[in-house]
Amino acid sequence: DSGVTQTPKHLITATGQRVTLRCSPRSGDLSVYWYQQSLDQGLQFLIQYYNGEERAKGNILERFSAQQFPDLHSELNLSSLELGDSALYFCASSAHSNGGNTIYFGEGSWLTVV
């Protein structure tokens, strides 16, 4: 168990809908990362937050947004969903702003868009 908690574990929704994925980082970790894993794109970095502020950004779609709250949990919001958004979304956390030495991944949220 990495200590990173993600909810929900599985989610099925229709095209055009909006969903929110939730992540609780390991106790004491200030950085939260979001990654997308799909068969065609592999593991892709989306975005990082450090202590509530955006720290680094990847190829995150404009339909996607994230935030980190004062209690350090994070949410990834996916809107106007398309079939191609079906993927496994991972949250990860680390103690430091630059990732430090170890980034711990949660078990992911499976999103299926139908």
Next chain:
Amino acid sequence: QQQVKQSPQSLIVQKGGISIINCAYENTAFDYFPWYQQFPGKGPALLIAIRPDVSEKKEGRFTISFNKSAKQFSLHIMDSQPGDSATYFCAASKATDSWGKLQFGAGTQVVVTP
């Protein structure tokens, strides 16, 4: 475009054998090269990592070899065990972005036969 290229896509090795996975990168600014192990239904977990100032790092049965001039690095799994059957990902990142902003390879599925 994929910044880290990984091969082979899959490999089968007998118990006790050596598994070798290779990765190549283009961006010379990368300064952190981790390997992650992922089991089905789980998130990636850090296995071992190396920085470009060393050519080799060994942790137990796992060894990273790093060739800075060739921009290549590889993972060797010695005395492979059935429990090592998993998907392995190489990755790279740079401190000027965030070490947590990982560029992953496409992954190698390793199957260790009894």
